[in-house]
Amino acid sequence: MATSYLDNFYARLGLARDASPDDIQRAYRRAARQFHPDANKHTGANELFLLVQEAFDTLQDPQKRREYDATLPEDIDAPPALMVNALYSRQQITPNEPGQVIYILLDLKPSASEDERRRKPPLNVALVLDTSTSMAGARLGQVVKAASHFVSQLAEHDVLSLVTFNDRAQVVIPAQPGMDIQRLISRLSTLQTRGGTEIYQGLRAGLHEVLRHQRASAINHIVLITDGRTYGDEAECLRLAEDAARLGIPISAIGIGDEWNEEFIDELVSKAGGSSLYADKSAEIHTLLENRLHTLSLSYANNVKLNYENGFGSKLNYVFRLSPDLGPVSLQPPIFLGNVPQNDSLSVLLEFEIDTRGVHSGSFTLAEGRLSLDVPTRPNPSSSARFRLTRPIVENMQPEAPPASLINAIGKLSLYRMQERAREEMEHGDPQAAAKRMRMLATRLLSQGERSLAHTVLLAADDIKEGTALGEKQGKQIKYGTRALIDDTEGREKRGAR
Numbered sequence: 001m002a003t004s005y006l007d008n009f010y011a012r013l014g015l016a017r018d019a020s021p022d023d024i025q026r027a028y029r030r031a032a033r034q035f036h037p038d039a040n041k042h043t044g045a046n047e048l049f050l051l052v053q054e055a056f057d058t059l060q061d062p063q064k065r066r067e068y069d070a071t072l073p074e075d076i077d078a079p080p081a082l083m084v085n086a087l088y089s090r091q092q093i094t095p096n097e098p099g100q101v102i103y104i105l106l107d108l109k110p111s112a113s114e115d116e117r118r119r120k121p122p123l124n125v126a127l128v129l130d131t132s133t134s135m136a137g138a139r140l141g142q143v144v145k146a147a148s149h150f151v152s153q154l155a156e157h158d159v160l161s162l163v164t165f166n167d168r169a170q171v172v173i174p175a176q177p178g179m180d181i182q183r184l185i186s187r188l189s190t191l192q193t194r195g196g197t198e199i200y201q202g203l204r205a206g207l208h209e210v211l212r213h214q215r216a217s218a219i220n221h222i223v224l225i226t227d228g229r230t231y232g233d234e235a236e237c238l239r240l241a242e243d244a245a246r247l248g249i250p251i252s253a254i255g256i257g258d259e260w261n262e263e264f265i266d267e268l269v270s271k272a273g274g275s276s277l278y279a280d281k282s283a284e285i286h287t288l289l290e291n292r293l294h295t296l297s298l299s300y301a302n303n304v305k306l307n308y309e310n311g312f313g314s315k316l317n318y319v320f321r322l323s324p325d326l327g328p329v330s331l332q333p334p335i336f337l338g339n340v341p342q343n344d345s346l347s348v349l350l351e352f353e354i355d356t357r358g359v360h361s362g363s364f365t366l367a368e369g370r371l372s373l374d375v376p377t378r379p380n381p382s383s384s385a386r387f388r389l390t391r392p393i394v395e396n397m398q399p400e401a402p403p404a405s406l407i408n409a410i411g412k413l414s415l416y417r418m419q420e421r422a423r424e425e426m427e428h429g430d431p432q433a434a435a436k437r438m439r440m441l442a443t444r445l446l447s448q449g450e451r452s453l454a455h456t457v458l459l460a461a462d463d464i465k466e467g468t469a470l471g472e473k474q475g476k477q478i479k480y481g482t483r484a485l486i487d488d489t490e491g492r493e494k495r496g497a498r
Helices: 009-013 021-035 045-059 060-069 138-153 181-188 201-210 234-246 262-271 283-295 402-429 431-447 451-465 472-486 490-495
Strands: 080-086 098-109 125-132 159-166 168-177 219-226 251-257 278-281 298-311 315-321 335-341 346-353 362-373 383-394
Touching: 009 021, 009 045, 009 080, 021 045, 021 080, 045 060, 045 080, 060 362, 080 201, 080 383, 098 298, 098 335, 098 402, 125 138, 138 159, 138 181, 138 283, 159 201, 168 181, 168 201, 168 283, 201 219, 201 234, 201 262, 201 383, 219 283, 219 298, 219 383, 234 262, 234 431, 251 262, 251 283, 262 278, 262 472, 278 283, 278 472, 283 298, 283 335, 298 315, 315 335, 315 362, 315 383, 346 402, 402 431, 402 451, 402 472, 431 451
Parallel strands: 125 159, 125 219, 219 251, 251 278
Antiparallel strands: 080 098, 098 346, 159 168, 298 335, 298 362, 315 346, 362 383
16 A cells, blocks of 8 residues: 555544544544534545544554554654645656656544634734825725724734835834724724725735744734736745745735736735735725635634655646635745635645656655644644655556545636746737637636626637737636636625625
């Protein structure tokens, strides 16, 4: 049996290697309640329950457990109170063949008791708000309304800072615990707009404020809100995002209207382990910001990252976070995956391309390294575990269907990736190929009943074919529209139906 060190039986139950029989029983009961098909109707819950059952059947039997332990390396352990499962699109790999593709659906869920999961860690959040001239009126009003509501719900141990920026940055509310809520809300109401947009100034000041109270026992985060393009400081912003990620401070963003650069913002938040959202109308800003801050407050584990190396003949091509926040993830190691929510999972899809030429038998390593994370409510928040993703090499293997939840994830993601590839074709000077791909995307959307989005895509295809660049609003509607179809979570956020 080829064992994935990340998806080992202890990790499936959220247990350490030295877990007692009683620990195993308790972990199994928690997991069974969480994933049993009678109680959990989500796609893939049955497959996860079967994985949990397999782990329990082995670990609760002393002889089977000894035999299983003998297959594991000496230093393997699971992160505390976290279930880790990996579903593979292929159980075996064909020998001596280049260009094979294999997908892995990585799923991380809390395995702690309900009481522990529901403990709220303190927040240490900086709101970095664009107050350039274009934010005047309804846009600024909606942001102030959402920020005021969030401030009113802060606990005594929470820390909030507010930084505004245009062509310079100002710390309006310095980071400090035990704040005077009413004074803060009054301060928010005095915000005014002027000048241009320089995002780096705001992010630098926001990072400084979060660092003043940063600790592994808190949720440390920066939320950027902007409606414009930054001027000449993109490279500085991206370097800051990488620094913030290394420090364990993700950056998320809400883009307002049509003029902000979504490609730049997506790159920035993916480097920093955050996510981006699109507010088409001013009225959506309030809902998106409230839900973003609410999601942060319900995190169980944060600063989850994979520090990895590709195996020989293997290359990680693509990573996309499916939940709790949708979005592409930067491939540069370490991979910053985001947060594990209290009552859901952190799910990411990984795509590997492998070349087995010269390999005829044995076990093939896709990637290996360490998984690390912080559980803020634990006495020792930071932990890590070794991982290794492997598959056996098998000649003349029989075709088998991938897990249903993995097929479902790949199918949903394919629509988003079609528009990504169309953009790449336009960048490479092939508008005909881009237009053709957009028409294919529209056909797929129509078949799923997404008539409005399909109409937008068809109009874009016609424009591209005629040599017209993709419009700012059009491009955002297509990117975030197809992204929202991957999982309805983002759609619920945009509709305020949380």
